[in-house]
Amino acid sequence: MERHVTARTPVDTNALRLKKPKTKAAGIPAVLSSAQHGLAKMGLSKTIKNLTMVNQKEGFDCPGCAWPDPEHRTTFEFCENGAKAVADEAMKAHVTPHFFSKHSVSELSLLSDYELNRKGRLSHPVILEKGATHYAEISWGDAMSRISEHLKSIPDPNRTAFYTSGRTSNEAAFLYQAFVRAYGTNNLPDCSNMCHESSGKGLGQTIGIGKGTVSLDDFNHAEVIMVIGQNPGTNHPRMLTALRDAKHKGAKIIHVNPLPEAGLMQFKHPQDYMKGNLKSTTLADVHLGVRIGGDAALLKGLIKVQVDQQAIDHDFVTSKTTGMDEMIAKVAATSWDQITKDSGLSKADIQVAGRMLAQSGATIACWAMGLTQHRNGVAVIQEVVNLLLLGGHVGKKGAGFCPVRGHSNVQGDRTVGIWEAPTDAFLDRLQEGLGFEVPREHGHDVVNVIDAMGRGEIDFFFCMGGNFLSATPDTDVTARGLSNIPLTVQVSTKLNRSHLVTGETAIILPCLGRTEVDVQGGVKQFVTVENSMGVVHRSQGGLQPASPSLRSEPWIVAELAESTLGVEHLPWRQLGQDYSKVRDLMERSLFGFDRYNERVNAPNGFELPNPPRDSQSFSTPDGKAHFTVHDLPNLDVDDDQYVMMTLRSHDQYNTTIYGLSDRYRGVKGNRRVVFMNATDMVARGWKARTKVSITSHFEGETRHSEHWLIVPYDIPSGNIATYFPEANSLVPLHSTAEQSNTPTSKWIVCSMDSSETIHGEEE
Ligand SMILES: Nc1nc2c(c(=O)[nH]1)N[C@H]1C(S)=C(S)[C@@H](COP(=O)(O)OP(=O)(O)OC[C@H]3O[C@@H](n4cnc5c(=O)[nH]c(N)nc54)[C@H](O)[C@@H]3O)O[C@H]1N2
Ligand SMILES: Nc1nc2c(c(=O)[nH]1)N[C@H]1C(S)=C(S)[C@@H](COP(=O)(O)OP(=O)(O)OC[C@H]3O[C@@H](n4cnc5c(=O)[nH]c(N)nc54)[C@H](O)[C@@H]3O)O[C@H]1N2
Ligand SMILES: [Mo]
Numbered sequence: 207m208e209r210h211v212t213a214r215t216p217v218d219t220n221a222l223r224l225k226k227p228k229t230k231a232a233g234i235p236a237v238l239s240s241a242q243h244g245l246a247k248m249g250l251s252k253t254i255k256n257l258t259m260v261n262q263k264e265g266f267d268c269p270g271c272a273w274p275d276p277e278h279r280t281t282f283e284f285c286e287n288g289a290k291a292v293a294d295e296a297m298k299a300h301v302t303p304h305f306f307s308k309h310s311v312s313e314l315s316l317l318s319d320y321e322l323n324r325k326g327r328l329s330h331p332v333i334l335e336k337g338a339t340h341y342a343e344i345s346w347g348d349a350m351s352r353i354s355e356h357l358k359s360i361p362d363p364n365r366t367a368f369y370t371s372g373r374t375s376n377e378a379a380f381l382y383q384a385f386v387r388a389y390g391t392n393n394l395p396d397c398s399n400m401c402h403e404s405s406g407k408g409l410g411q412t413i414g415i416g417k418g419t420v421s422l423d424d425f426n427h428a429e430v431i432m433v434i435g436q437n438p439g440t441n442h443p444r445m446l447t448a449l450r451d452a453k454h455k456g457a458k459i460i461h462v463n464p465l466p467e468a469g470l471m472q473f474k475h476p477q478d479y480m481k482g483n484l485k486s487t488t489l490a491d492v493h494l495g496v497r498i499g500g501d502a503a504l505l506k507g508l509i510k511v512q513v514d515q516q517a518i519d520h521d522f523v524t525s526k527t528t529g530m531d532e533m534i535a536k537v538a539a540t541s542w543d544q545i546t547k548d549s550g551l552s553k554a555d556i557q558v559a560g561r562m563l564a565q566s567g568a569t570i571a572c573w574a575m576g577l578t579q580h581r582n583g584v585a586v587i588q589e590v591v592n593l594l595l596l597g598g599h600v601g602k603k604g605a606g607f608c609p610v611r612g613h614s615n616v617q618g619d620r621t622v623g624i625w626e627a628p629t630d631a632f633l634d635r636l637q638e639g640l641g642f643e644v645p646r647e648h649g650h651d652v653v654n655v656i657d658a659m660g661r662g663e664i665d666f667f668f669c670m671g672g673n674f675l676s677a678t679p680d681t682d683v684t685a686r687g688l689s690n691i692p693l694t695v696q697v698s699t700k701l702n703r704s705h706l707v708t709g710e711t712a713i714i715l716p717c718l719g720r721t722e723v724d725v726q727g728g729v730k731q732f733v734t735v736e737n738s739m740g741v742v743h744r745s746q747g748g749l750q751p752a753s754p755s756l757r758s759e760p761w762i763v764a765e766l767a768e769s770t771l772g773v774e775h776l777p778w779r780q781l782g783q784d785y786s787k788v789r790d791l792m793e794r795s796l797f798g799f800d801r802y803n804e805r806v807n808a809p810n811g812f813e814l815p816n817p818p819r820d821s822q823s824f825s826t827p828d829g830k831a832h833f834t835v836h837d838l839p840n841l842d843v844d845d846d847q848y849v850m851m852t853l854r855s856h857d858q859y860n861t862t863i864y865g866l867s868d869r870y871r872g873v874k875g876n877r878r879v880v881f882m883n884a885t886d887m888v889a890r891g892w893k894a895r896t897k898v899s900i901t902s903h904f905e906g907e908t909r910h911s912e913h914w915l916i917v918p919y920d921i922p923s924g925n926i927a928t929y930f931p932e933a934n935s936l937v938p939l940h941s942t943a944e945q946s947n948t949p950t951s952k953w954i955v956c957s958m959d960s961s962e963t964i965h966g967e968e969e
Contacts, residue, residue: 211685213318221875228870231439231469267745272611272738285443295719299753300326303343315706320863322701328716329753336710354770363390365665370396371672372613375733377788378759383623385767388775392649399652403946404583405609412591412832414825419606427604430566434462435576439469440856461490468870503548505589511560519598529833536835568604579951583943585836601822611738618736639795659687673702676861679937679949722747727783743811851952852930881919881927898958904938
């Protein structure tokens with residue numbers, strides 16, 4: 207049976223319409239867009255019921271992102287992003303066994319993630335038997351026996367791997383890692399490996415905790431907020447509220463980004479609009495349009511300015527840190543010529559931002575994928591650490607590090623054990639709480655597991671959520687790896703391309719989403735999650751499940767564990783029937799979860815301990831925060847090459863594509879676009895909509911992709927941008943960040959060739 211590794215390329219390229227990019231985020235269009243998504247997908251009463259429950263104390267945690275909830279919530283604590291995520295999950299179940307009997311896997315594999323997602327929720331467990339052309343219904347009992355028989359037949363547990371995407375609750379994730387470790391492996395790759403792994407490594411080594419150190423209230427006390435390599439207007443819209451409030455209290459905002467992203471320029475709060483207040487707030491005071499990968503040079507420049515301005519907190523540096531002199535010596539040895547060349551910024555511009563920082567009594571640095579998904583992802587984050595440590599901007603009000611997480615519970619999943627490389631201290635405590643021995647050998651991360659699949663070393667692959675095929679780099683290589691596996695299993699809410707390019711036998715287990723009521727043992731259950739600022743709180747859905755055949759993630763894990771391992775390790779089924787018992791077990795097995803069941807019932811949850819924030823203490827080997835020394839990355843590419851970053855549009859959630867437009871960037875109707883600097887276009891003789899092919903270059907290998915349309919954009923010369931996941935086939939598997947092994951999705955060296963220009967209109 208033929209399976210198509212890449213979806214059919216949309217041929218209707220004329221559908222691309224271009225408008226002027228927006229300079230203002232949210233406001234009226236955001237309210238309209240949220241309501242349209244809700245109404246079309248859920249209907250009126252469900253829309254109102256759902257949107258009034260998002261992020262309320264008794265409601266469910268928004269599946270949109272990991273940004274925390276304010277303490278005093280407005281009735282509508284939602285944003286366009288969240289409204290779309292909720293509406294998308296609340297779709298009716300139309301992907302039934304009947305649907306699968308009508309459409310072969312081969313036929314469905316021609317469809318894109320956009321087309322697949324629109325088919326609705328998955329309704330029943332289904333199996334694709336080896337050699338079969340169609341998925342067919344299978345009962346939950348038979349599905350569990352098929353999986354556990356297969357697991358029992360595998361001679362070495364390290365020939366299996368268990369992926370997690372970041373929406374999984376703490377309870378489900380904890381039970382899942384306990385099962386995987388009881389089975390005998392640490393092969394727990396997760397989406398974090400492709401996301402904030404560089405932040406975890408960068409911060410862990412220097413300040414002794416791999417997480418951010420600010421709370422939401424710090425934004426009310428910050429004097430300067432740097433937003434580096436992040437597009438909050440699209441990806442964390444509720445963060446704009448915090449930035450607006452900070453701004454009204456006098457904070458200055460520095461935006462470091464190759465693109466002038468709309469959300470950082472001007473912001474109109476949708477909730478103000480509802481109240482009839484039509485004024486918008488200008489957010490960024492300074493926009494530094496750095497070249498892709500130029501942040502390390504820029505940060506050295508900013509550090510130079512701190513030294514010149516004598517903006518060093520000597521008490522803090524002397525008592526709490528080590529390594530400042532070596533770090534400053536390295537910066538002093540870096541010339542302004544080098545800094546301006548690499549960053550693409552003028553010395554004057556860097557000095558303006560540098561002086562702002564030097565005068566600040568409290569600085570927060572926020573960042574996301576623009577820093578982490580680079581070869582020097584860990585090092586560049588450590589330069590941010592260098593900059594803030596100089597002024598003592600950690601563990602004081604209004605200051606600190608704020609890596610802004612993506613998936614709504616990606617941070618919680620890691621806290622409770624979804625980690626292929628856990629520390630010994632973590633495993634010691636886990637082992638004590640669980641009462642059985644856990645494996646110590648570190649497991650595969652995302653990139654390593656794809657390599658292992660390619661070598662035929664993986665006999666079983668389980669995905670707790672996510673869309674492994676589309677989210678990972680090097681789509682063709684990943685597809686070949688997956689097809690080597692005897693059995694792949696996906697726990698999912700919606701249909702995606704990972705259900706169509708699979709192992710020899712494939713099973714889909716449909717699960718409840720965040721928004722839905724979860725009843726176990728006759729009792730309504732709630733789950734818990736951790737937001738980007740280390741606050742753990744409850745989440746409980748209120749809607750009727752999309753289909754009576756759906757099961758919860760904890761139930762699925764418990765059933766699978768008991769049918770594979772019996773009750774020798776834990777009473778799995780009992781745990782799956784009562785999540786408070788899982789929380790009791792977590793209390794015994796994890797640091798910082800004392801009186802878990804009691805504390806998580808507080809209206810706003812509770813904060814996990816964070817020594818740098820709470821007491822300026824650093825759990826590094828010497829108890830100090832560390833300045834570190836780094837060489838600048840080599841940014842040279844050949845004359846005919848461009849550096850490409852892969853981005854999210856305003857109408858997608860990772861690989862879930864809601865629509866084909868990107869409102870803020872002025873693109874409508876087509877996602878196969880390449881944003882390009884106008885001068886670079888002229889040099890090639892290209893116009894808007896020139897059709898090109900892209901070739902990526904890495905260590906003598908090339909990867910090729912056809913049918914892209916050029917769009918002129920305010921982007922540095924030599925840089926181009928495309929959308930994730932369409933461009934993932936161009937991301938080389940082994941182009942990864944040092945130490946964190948995160949794919950360099952923001953640094954792909956490419957060349958382009960034109961074929962023809964498609965005509966269309968400008969609006
Ligand atoms: N609506 C919506 N919300 C989401 C998601 C979604 O897909 N849709 N995804 C969620 C997830 S999992 C995550 S991880 C986050 C992602 O949130 P972001 O990290 O904001 O997402 P990206 O689109 O990857 O954008 C990265 C930004 O970095 C900039 N950038 C790229 N390269 C560089 C560089 O070298 N230097 C600098 N300074 N900037 C650079 C880009 O121009 C872009 O503005 O969002 C989360 N929230
Ligand atoms: N080129 C490039 N590649 C990237 C990135 C990039 O910026 N550029 N970003 C990377 C990042 S930051 C991330 S986090 C990864 C994301 O990687 P993933 O987390 O693997 O991908 P998603 O698209 O978020 O997964 C969507 C699927 O999750 C399932 N799902 C949704 N909700 C639930 C739920 O509640 N339970 C279960 N079991 N399933 C659910 C649905 O079936 C849906 O189709 O992609 C990475 N890949
Ligand atoms: Mo992410």
